[in-house]
Amino acid sequence: MDLIALVDRIGEAPTSALFGLLTGIVFGVAAQQSRFCLRAATVEFARGMMQDKVAVWLLTFSTAVVWVQGAYLLGLFDSAEARMMAVPGSWSGAIIGGLMFGAGMVLARGCSGRLLVLAATGNLRSVVSGLIFAVVAQMSLTGWLAPMRDSLAAMWITEGGRNMNLLRSLHLPEGTGVVFGLATALLALELSRRNRIGWHRLVFASGAGFAVAMGYAFTYALSLIAFDPVQIESITFTGPSANTLMFFLDRGSILEFDIGLVPGVVIGSFLAALFAKELKFRGFDGPTPMRQAMIGAALMGFGGMLAGGCSIGAGVTGGSIFAGTAWLALFCMWVGGMSMDILLGGRGKPAQV
Template identity: 30%
Template sequence: MTEATNPSAWVIWGGFVLAFVFGAIANKSNFCTMGAISDVVNMSHWGRMRMWFLAMAVAIVGTTLLHTQGLIDLTKTIYTRPNVPWLSMLVGGGLFGVGMTIAGGCVNKNLVRVGAGSLRSVVVLVFVAISAYMTLKGLFGQWRASFLDPVALDLSAWGLAGQTLPQLVTKLTGMSGHAGAWLTAAVVSIGLLLFVLKDKRFRANNLQMVSGVVLGLLVVAAWYLTGHVGHGENPDTMEIVYFATNTRTLESFSFVAPTAFGLELLMLWTDKSLLLTFGIASAMGVVLGSMAYALSAGQFRWEGFASVEDLRTQLFGAVLMGFGGVTALGCTVGQGLSGVSTLAMGSFLVLGSITAGAVATMQYQNR
């Protein structure tokens, strides 16, 4: 198989290109989930929150279209499985929300900051990666697997093949799977769009409007890349597989676990069992896309820690983000955009717990 026809190469390089655009847009538009929540809590300003909701709505519609047209199979994602580890999602999401608040931004925001010259964010991401890896395979992982993950809800016991809202609607109403998917997607996305577009100031903000749409489309494109372009027969084993993804199934953007896998790859580069993947390439793409925009706009600035106290706080937040992101199966992008685009109930649960953790931390800081 030549490099040009190798599905792994298409997935890796395609993920890099998509994430490059994601990083550039996130930098230019100041896209930041923690910042959006902070704007609402501290200033009652909903501009960045509306941009995030707009990206969600676009991602939901686009992902539903791909699934109902048979271009991808969302039932294979890690988000839609019938087993719902609700305690892990609540605890992991809440701790991630606390961590991103005291660290001044989520993992995606820190990737963007690295591209803009933040050495502080380099250190934060290293500790996120270490904590995430410990939660995947190390000491934190033993705690997660022993105490949190076993507390789960098995929806298959109630006749549900997965945990998505469309599957629940289909079960309750008896309508077809495609009809249930479009009904649910329409209700959620139209509700989001009505909230987003009712604000005149936001409608007049072309940067945030366009950025929200494009970010949502990039999530959809990532699903298509890993779930369609990267789905095929492995010439070595003759099995149908998803190429170049860490989860061995289709993926869209998520940045906590990929930082851990990226650090592992760098440390064990000569280990031929470790390969570059979509997740690692997408994390690199966000950094370089942000850097390209920062350099072109004259905004690249070297930045370090303000004080030892700042260092201590940032590192504590990084550890919480690494543990929380893996435990909750995703971050503000991994669950808040990619997971939500599948309409998985667990993704909405994680999104709520991340928001609650962030809001509680902000209110505590304010007091």
């Protein structure tokens, strides 16, 4: 069945949600098996190590860049029409929100995407933190925290009514993005070789990056034939977590890519853990970790919405199209995460996921 026939049969909105579901399943399986997590990578780096967690993050990031930029060169996707690029970006939001998100993910012991993956495998700590993250994200989007977010975001925005494309702003030739992605992938593979990371984990780390390109290609293809405007987007968890929460609370909510994405990640992560026999109920180790996780989840909810995306939404999905504010937000997430780990006295300890 071709795409037009599918849309005619089930409708545009269900098709968009179906694409989100498929993208989420692929990402969920890949992220669960690869242990992909920005928090783990930043903590490892802050502790003076360049081991498996940094290697996995770099491989996922570079794979996303190569596939997304390759799709652009082949005409399968237009990055200029992506939601993150087609609207003004906030430099101030990227800085403040990125720092908050980075600090929060260390306190919560996982970035937003990792919390969702862990929750699907029976981690009750991640369930609680994920719910707090989604509620605060919704409050930051349309609730009591929205005025504060708007004020901070408006302090310094990009010019021209659009986000900045770093490649075009630097007048770099076509194909530079692919070359950069391949160079980063080589670095990741060298780190993987030094740390003796098995091919199984490397394949799934690449799969997580490929899922980002899937989301862009799906939504772009749908936008070309849909009657109503379709947002060209891919994997992110701040907005989708809030939207998915409201979908189940408000009967007036409609299907969209976001609504399929979050359940897809849960399904994919659960199935991957089930077949790998890694399902296990886990809770908080005590009151202090619980307080830290709750505070961290709240920081991520507000910070991610302010920064224009989470560690995956801005850090990988936005980074793969070279959106200026996404790269700044990613840098600030690294700084925020490393700084919080140092404040918590983590140096010298193993970087656990």
